[in-house]
Amino acid sequence: MQSPQSTQSNLSPLVPAYDSILELAPYQTGKPVEELTREYGISDVVKLASNENPRGCSPHVTLAVTEQLGQLSRYPDGNGYYLKQALADFNDVNADQITLGNGSDDLLDILARSFAGADDTIVYSQYAFIIYPMLAKMQGATAIEVPAHRFGHDLKAMSQAVQDSPSTKMVFIANPNNPTGTQLERKALREFVASVPSSVLVVLDEAYIEYSPESNNRALLEDFNNVVIVRTFSKAYGLAGLRVGYALSSVPVADLLNRIRQPFNVSRVALAAAAAALTDQDFIEKTRVTNDEQMRWLEKQFDALGLGFVKSHANFIMVEVKFEMEDTTAAMIHQALLEQGVIVRPLSAYGLPNWLRITVGLAEDNLRLIDTLRSILTED
Structure with a gap:
């Protein structure tokens, strides 16, 4: 395995934007x-x-995918109109509060690129999804890992970390958490969001929400403009091979995310499959x-x-x-x-x-x- 120094010399005179990128492992x-x-x-x-x-996935999905096979030469709807409408109805939000992604990882990446830079700090928990520190390094941002409590998020310590770091722009919270499976109470999460500055974006990663409906924190969107909820169709819905996820946020945040995301980041097959999957609760x-x-x-x-x-x-x-x-x-x-x-x-x-x-x-x-x-x- 090459060291960061040897990798950089091989790239020279082409070097990455941030030295932290050299610290990343695939x-x-x-x-x-x-x-x-x-x-x-x-x-x-x-x-x-x-x-x-x-x-696997719902039989509704199989039918929807089959119906798309004759349209593979056509680009998908870049705005994902029908899926957004379905998600808006399902989550009781407006369609302009939704951002679609090529899986939830794509959305996490878009969020980091939209809100964190080299002078900023990203806070996350020990034993949380390994993508979070990777995103900080990709952006050249400072990463603060807060020690876990019983393998889960210590929200009081995370709140203190934000207060101690004025450069904090984002906090990532997985609920339920991957890989530990721990869960946070709604009241505790609400208190945490209320404790951080409104200029700090709190990203709630709810990839496993269907297995734990009591972890649904969609109500936070009604009271806090700095909350984003990220979900995926890869887990309970069984669409991991198609890569489609979505984010719920305030309208201004969604507007920013939709400026950054690629115009066709969700395929037409994935759009149809996700809309069909949503109907089969x-x-x-x-x-x-x-x-x-x-x-x-x-x-x-x-x-x-x-x-x-x-x-x-x-x-x-x-x-x-x-x-x-x-x-x-x-x-x-x-x-x-x-x-x-x-x-x-x-x-x-x-x-x-x-x-x-x-x-x-x-x-x-x-x-x-x-x-x-x-x-x-x-x-x-």
């Missing part, structure tokens, strides 16, 4: 099924690494019920195996794989699972080397996981 995605098949020749793979919906309810049932089952199995975990309000669970034997590590367990066709997510990049993040799958997926994990842990 984002590590969950290992694709195809890659595992290539590496180990395993055809029967269970992927529990990327928090995808194991139920019965699918979302069944997804939530299945997830809750399987989450409880997994918790019991982890207890039986003597493995610690953090109570989760999303569609994944963070499990501690720590042993008295120094020669056994979470990385080794992760590798052993891979070799038997089970993909989970190691969390060393988050500073959690003894933990794995495991997506809640269907009953047969979870049984495969537990049987494989048990066999690994009980090997002589």
Whole structure:
């Protein structure tokens, strides 16, 4: 691996706008099924690494996608009119409060590019989504990581960090949080937003809101103009492969975001699929019920195996794989699972080397996981 200095010399005289860009490591995605098949020749793979919906997507989506196949030579509606109208009705907001994105990551990037520069500060929590510090580095901004409290956001400490840093322009909060699954109470979040200056943008990342409806903080938009709520169709709606998300904000903020975003950042297939997915809330309810049932089952199995975990309000669970034997590590367990066709997510990049993040799958997926994990842990 090249050091930042050698990378810069190779680029010379072309250098990045900010030195912090050289500190970035490429984002590590969950290992694709195809890659595992290539590496180990395993055809029967269970992927529990990327928090995808194991139920797939609504049949409404399949029909909507099929209807678009004859229009692939045409550009999409750059304004996403019909999807925005559907989202406005669903969230009880005006259409001009909505910004569409190529997944929620695209929107987080647009927000950072719109509001943070080299002289500014971005505040986020320890153990929160790894994209947040990456966005700060991309903008050359100062990043302040506030120590977590019981693996979740310490809102009082984050409020103090904002007060202590007059250059703060943005705060990122994931609720429920990825990768820990922790949840914040509405009252606590409202108090936090009220405690920070109105010039500080508070970004609530609600990628897993469908699994935790009580985490819906859309009401904050009525009282605070400095709040943006970012959501995605990649998780519960099962559209990870199409990449579509949306942001809810005040009209002035949405106007700025729509000036920055690419004109066709959401494909016509994704627009149609998302609009169709939104109409099938019965699918979302069944997804939530299945997830809750399987989450409880997994918790019991982890207890039986003597493995610690953090109570989760999303569609994944963070499990501690720590042993008295120094020669056994979470990385080794992760590798052993891979070799038997089970993909989970190691969390060393988050500073959690003894933990794995495991997506809640269907009953047969979870049984495969537990049987494989048990066999690994009980090997002589």
